[in-house]
Amino acid sequence: MISVGVDGSPASSAAARWAAREAERRDLPLRLVHVMDRRGAAPAGPIEECPPPHPIARVPRQVAGELSPDHPGLSISAVVMFGSPAAVLDLAAEQSDMLVLGSRGNGAVPRLLAGSVALATLHRTVRPVVLVRGDDQWPREEELASATTSLRTVVVGLEVSRPSDDLLRFAFDAAAHRAGVLRVVHGWTTYVPDGAPGASSADPLPALADNEALTIALGPWRAKYPDVEVAVEAVVGRPAEHLVDAARGADLVVVGRSIRRSLGISHLGQVTRAVLHHAPAPVAVVAHD
Template structure:
């Protein structure tokens, strides 16, 4: 099941459209979750689905009606849950194959791409979370879901990989996402080297790290290439700041996949600098995959 948080904002509407297309692509049911932040009524740990008052129910019902116009054969359900948004969405994610959220919430203060609820949810859940920009209109011509560009959409999946510590969870998600599209996976792996002052470090290309990295990269990708033989893999070594390369490459991607390590002292959740930069600046939907 794919779950998506809806709150009536443009970002959540874009997230719902993206989630519907992804659910249709994967043959999974779609569940819409609207969180009513009435913490005194039901603690998040015991938050239950319940018949909501009419004004609250209107938001998910409108989204369901819109999605069913474009995806009449898709199994779509909606529910309203009372509680803390981040806590409820964490519980929702644990019951889902994927959680999809808008990259901006419906708060009074404008935020960066990843809003406070989305970031709080990312810190809590161990399930893949996809954040969708409110202006994202990819694939609308091919799979429905609103007006959009008429040019053929990209099917490239972009993944940022740390070759010294490759994550099977990250690669599994990236290869699976590529397999459900046009089967093109672009792997960007970075190297931190000395860049002379004044040189265009973020844009430089050094063939030596590429040669050194091929062994580790091939070892990391080999089992996934065998499992997904139809996925075309394009690898790119970058020197300097991997986040800048990922953000730039995201302009032509259908989905960007990055990781979040859960291996931290005292159990403190952490979102690395590269993942945080991609979340805030990438124009494409971003999937964050938690891994050890």
């Protein structure tokens, strides 16, 4: 099941449209989750399948009505829950294969993607969470018919020194469901002391080592998903900038979030934070050890 948070905002509407398409691709039911904010309280409910006349069902009922004509074969249900939004959404994520949230940020910088509720939810849940922009950068249903093949592209940022099977599994699976291309972006940097011989040229040895590690990391997943076309991009410099650039026109960008289970600590790295805040495409955050 794919769950999506809905609150009547343009951002949540965009998230619901994206989630409906994803549910159809994966042949999964879609659940609309509406949170009645009771901050500081434990999640209460749920109130499943609220009868249409019930006023608290207005938002999910409206969203379901908007989705149904474009997805007549999709199983759509609704749930209304009370509690702190992040706690409720964490509970919804635990019961789902994926949680989808709409966000565009509520700070001083309008380009930011990740808002406070989305970030709080990310830090709580171990399930994959997809954040979808609520602005006009993402095509609506009527535009998809003429959309380019780039919308079947999945971009994944990979740290070759610590490749994550959970991250690669999600990325390959997403590309396979789209019959699309998986762009694997990884970065390497070199360090040459100032004034040292060759200081003006890049040392190729780190890149060669990274390429070998990348081949080892991708090998099992290429074998498991032989129909997925893989494009590998080795970049020098700041990986986040390259990932944000690669996100333009892509259907999904996949990044990781480490969990230190022994300490119960969730960590968003600098690259993941930068992609969350500035990527123009939906961003999937996959938790891993």
